[in-house]
Amino acid sequence: MATDYRESSTALLDEPPVMDEENDGALDRVIPPAEDDFDGALDATESKRASRRREPTLTRDLIELTKPRIVMMILVTTVASAWIAMASPAGVSLSLLAWAVLLLGTGLVAGSAGAANQVWERVIDTLMPRTASRPLASRRMSLTLGVTMTAIAGLVGTGLLAWQFGVLPAAVGVATWALYVLVYTPMKTRTAWNTTVGAIAGALPVFMGYTAAGGQLTDLSGWMLFGVLACWQYPHFMAIAWLYRRQYAEAGFHMTTTVEPTGRSAAWQSIIGTVTLASCGVIACLAPAGQLILSPASFLTSVLVIAACWPLLKASLRFQQNPEDTRARKMLRWSLVVLPAVLLVMTLRMIGL
Numbered sequence: 001m002a003t004d005y006r007e008s009s010t011a012l013l014d015e016p017p018v019m020d021e022e023n024d025g026a027l028d029r030v031i032p033p034a035e036d037d038f039d040g041a042l043d044a045t046e047s048k049r050a051s052r053r054r055e056p057t058l059t060r061d062l063i064e065l066t067k068p069r070i071v072m073m074i075l076v077t078t079v080a081s082a083w084i085a086m087a088s089p090a091g092v093s094l095s096l097l098a099w100a101v102l103l104l105g106t107g108l109v110a111g112s113a114g115a116a117n118q119v120w121e122r123v124i125d126t127l128m129p130r131t132a133s134r135p136l137a138s139r140r141m142s143l144t145l146g147v148t149m150t151a152i153a154g155l156v157g158t159g160l161l162a163w164q165f166g167v168l169p170a171a172v173g174v175a176t177w178a179l180y181v182l183v184y185t186p187m188k189t190r191t192a193w194n195t196t197v198g199a200i201a202g203a204l205p206v207f208m209g210y211t212a213a214g215g216q217l218t219d220l221s222g223w224m225l226f227g228v229l230a231c232w233q234y235p236h237f238m239a240i241a242w243l244y245r246r247q248y249a250e251a252g253f254h255m256t257t258t259v260e261p262t263g264r265s266a267a268w269q270s271i272i273g274t275v276t277l278a279s280c281g282v283i284a285c286l287a288p289a290g291q292l293i294l295s296p297a298s299f300l301t302s303v304l305v306i307a308a309c310w311p312l313l314k315a316s317l318r319f320q321q322n323p324e325d326t327r328a329r330k331m332l333r334w335s336l337v338v339l340p341a342v343l344l345v346m347t348l349r350m351i352g353l
C-alpha cells in the first residue's frame with residue numbers, strides 16, 4: 001500500500017498539517033501561522049505518522065505512483081456515469097466483461113496520469129513534506145521505472161478501452177491525461193487558475209464511463225454529471241489548499257490560498273462550488289432524460305441532493321466566517337462523503353426511481 005500519499009492524506013484529515021520550521025519568519029509575513037498549530041499537536045502528529053509508516057516495498061511504491069485514492073474515487077464516478085448512461089435513450093447494457101474492462105482501462109489511464117504527474121514533479125515534490133517521500137521524489141524508484149510504468153499503464157489502459165468500447169471513451173481518456181499532465185501540472189507553479197483546469201481534467205472521466213455505456217456527448221445528464229464533478233472539486237481542493245498553504249507557498253506553487261492568504265477567496269469558491277454542484281444534481285433529477293418532469297420522484301431526489309450537499313455548504317459557510325484549519329478539515333471530510341452520496345442519488349433517479 002502507498003506510504004506517503006495515504007499517510008499524508010490520513011494525517012490531513014485527522015490532524016493539523018505539519019509545518020516546516022525553516023523560513024517560518026519570512027513566511028509568517030505572508031501567511032500567518034495556523035491557529036491550531038501548536039507544538040504538542042505537531043509532536044503527536046509526528047509520532048502517529050511514524051507508528052503508521054510501513055516499510056516501502058516495490059509493490060507499495062508502484063501503487064503509490066498511481067495516486068491510488070484519486071484513482072479509486074475516479075472509478076466510483078465511472079461506475080455512476082456508466083450506470084446513468086445505460087438508462088439514457090441510446091444506452092447499452094454492459095456485460096460483466098465490459099464492466100471489468102471499463103474499470104481496468106480507466107484505472108490504468110488514471111493511474112498513468114498520476115504517475116506522469118509524479119515524474120514531472122519529482123524535484124518540486126521534494127520541497128513539500130506532504131510529497132517528499134513519494135517513490136520518485138525520494139529516489140526509491142528510478143526515473144526509468146517511473147516513466148516505463150507510466151507508459152505501460154497509459155498504453156494498455158487506452159488499448160483496452162478502445163478495444164472494448166471504440167474510439168470515443170479511449171479518446172476522452174487520452175484528452176484527460178494530456179490536460180492533467182501537460183497543461184494542469186505546469187500551470188501549478190504559474191497561476192492559481194490551475195484549479196479550474198484541474199477541475200475540468202478531474203471531471204472529464206465521467207464521459208469515459210458515460211460514452212462507454214452508449215451515452216451521447218449531447219445528453220443533458222452527461223453534462224450535469226460533469227458539472228457535479230467539476231464543481232465538487234472547489235470545496236474539495238480549497239480545503240486542501242488552505243491546510244497545506246504554507247507548504248504550497250514554500251515550494252512555489254500558485255494556489256488560491258497562497259496568492260490570497262486570508263482564505264476569503266477560497267471560502268467563496270467553496271460556497272459557490274457547492275451551490276453549483278447541488279444545482280447540477282437537482283437539474284439532473286428534474287430532467288433525467290433531458291425534459292423537465294415534475295413528479296414525486298423528481299421532487300424526492302432533488303431534496304435528497306440538496307440534503308446531501310447541505311453539510312458541505314454549512315462547512316464552507318463556517319469556513320467563510322472564520323477561515324481556520326479545523327473548519328477546513330471538516331470541509332475536506334464532507335467533500336469526500338458528499339460526492340458519492342450525490343452520485344448515488346443521481347444514479348437512482350436516472351435508473352428510474
Ligand code: HEM
Nearest residue numbers: 005008009010012069070073074195198199202233237240
Ligand atoms: C482541482 C482538482 C483537484 C486537486 C487540486 C486535488 C488535490 C488533492 C490533494 C492535494 C489531495 C491530498 C493528498 C494528500 O493529502 O497528500 C487530495 C485528496 C484526495 N482527492 Fe483530490 N484533488 C482534485 C480533484 C480530485 C478528483 C477529481 C478526485 C476524484 C474524483 C479526487 C479524489 C481525492 C481523494 C479520494 C482524496 C483522498 C483523501 C484521502 O486520502 O483520504 N480529487 N486531492
Ligand SMILES: CC(C)=CCC/C(C)=C/CC/C(C)=C/COP(=O)(O)OP(=O)(O)O
Nearest residue numbers: 109110113117173176177180198201202205
Ligand atoms: C482517466 C484519467 C486520465 C484520469 C485522470 C484523473 C485526474 C486528471 C484527476 C485530477 C485530479 C487532480 C487535479 C488531482 C490533483 O493533482 P495534484 O498534482 O495537484 O496533486 P499533488 O499535489 O498531490 O501531486
